Amino acid sequence: MPSKRPSPSPAPDATEDKPRAAERIRRTARELFYREGIRAIGVEEIVSQAGVTKPSLYRSYASKDELAAEYLRDYEAAFWEVFEAGAQVHPGDARAQLMAYFEGLAQRATQSGYRGCGLTNAVVEYPGDEHPARRVALTHKRKLRARLVDLSAAMGARQPAQLADGLLLLLEGAYASGQLFGRGGPAASLVTVAEQLIDASLR
Amino acid sequence: MPSKRPSPSPAPDATEDKPRAAERIRRTARELFYREGIRAIGVEEIVSQAGVTKPSLYRSYASKDELAAEYLRDYEAAFWEVFEAGAQVHPGDARAQLMAYFEGLAQRATQSGYRGCGLTNAVVEYPGDEHPARRVALTHKRKLRARLVDLSAAMGARQPAQLADGLLLLLEGAYASGQLFGRGGPAASLVTVAEQLIDASLR
DNA sequence: TGACGATGTTACCGATCGGTACGTATGATC
DNA sequence: GATCATACGTACCGATCGGTAACATCGTCA
Secondary structure (H helix, E strand, O other): OOOOOOOOOOOOOOOOOOOHHHHHHHHHHHHHHHHHOOOOOOHHHHHHHHOOOHHHHHHHOOOHHHHHHHHHHHHHHHHHHHHOHHHHHOOOOHHHHHHHHHHHHHHHHOOOOOOOOHHHHHHHHOOOOOOHHHHHHHHHHHHHHHHHHHHHHHHOOOOHHHHHHHHHHHHHHHHHHHHHHOOOOHHHHHHHHHHHHHHHHHO | OOOOOOOOOOOOOOOOOOOHHHHHHHHHHHHHHHHHOOOOOOHHHHHHHHOOOHHHHHHHOOOHHHHHHHHHHHHHHHHHHHHOHHHHHOOOOHHHHHHHHHHHHHHHHOOOOOOOOHHHHHHHHOOOOOOHHHHHHHHHHHHHHHHHHHHHHHHOOOOHHHHHHHHHHHHHHHHHHHHHHOOOOHHHHHHHHHHHHHHHHOO
């Protein structure tokens, strides 16, 4: 939570009005949390890699859990940017837009070292309903499901909700199997399978 | 003297030749690791819930990591038992056998509190290639993929490997989305979607 | 019985965890 | 130069982590 007073004069260099250290912590946390997992990374390692110290972390973030939640908010913003990128390339074509994302995902999820979806991973790491990171992730997934229903309806599916569920299963399946198999994993068939499913859902 | 098992000299009561405490630890670890995650559970909590103490754990298991690997071996055995259960109900019918498992999974994955696949979760928790638990999980997933190829071939799919990939994506998607959405999640459509995919892959 | 090996218990280890009290450097304003 | 707010670092906290040494207890067989 950047609940800091907007510094009037000293105006740091970052795009925000936060201290410089906070931004470095944020970017470092994003990378480490995603690559290694939230539970696996201690705050000491974050500040060490960021080149700052712990008090600098706790001046901008209330706790490690809150920093994790902030990481997921960043992750979600980046996700939507990629997900909706196809809308500009294929305006008015819901199917092409979605498939554009699927093609990119199939690429990424079949590289070795792929780590899946940071939001899904966080839910796996924190089963307890109270954790702030989990809250962010669950809210996002509900939004994603709703968006898929809209896209499915725009494609002309007989039962948009059902097609959306199928697409969501494939999505999450690609995230997971990407971690499980790396290069040459089942996500290589993601696009073909999705096309079959969409075709079957249109009648 | 009375009812004795064919245990050599040191004859405990368990079904195995391991100490009684080891079996209690194993069952407790299985439940706690699955429900809360491996990283989230300390050895202290395991032995406490099992009603034993730490040295009893370390006499039967080399480390927490090894106990986690053992947990996953148990989990895998239980998985195959469920997965192959349909083979006896529908002998010679690969499609019916697979769908029997899918139906059960769709049920479980749409209950609130569902925690997904313990093997997949372990891979999410331990991204490092060296962890024994991850090794067990990855080996199992490769076996599962091969088994799905066999089943797809038995169904008469034009491209068995591709259908197997699609089914695996749906499987893993059900595991993940079950955790993300709980009751009423996308896994409710798992069976219908799988049927559509299989139909489209035959012809 | 006495001895022995296996199992269980008490009490503790160093390392690391997330988090904080408190002093220090800097830069603008008067 | 004195003042003050802001940003950052040094050094430390209690709690918990995984793991272990030393001792007590039990079952079995000579």
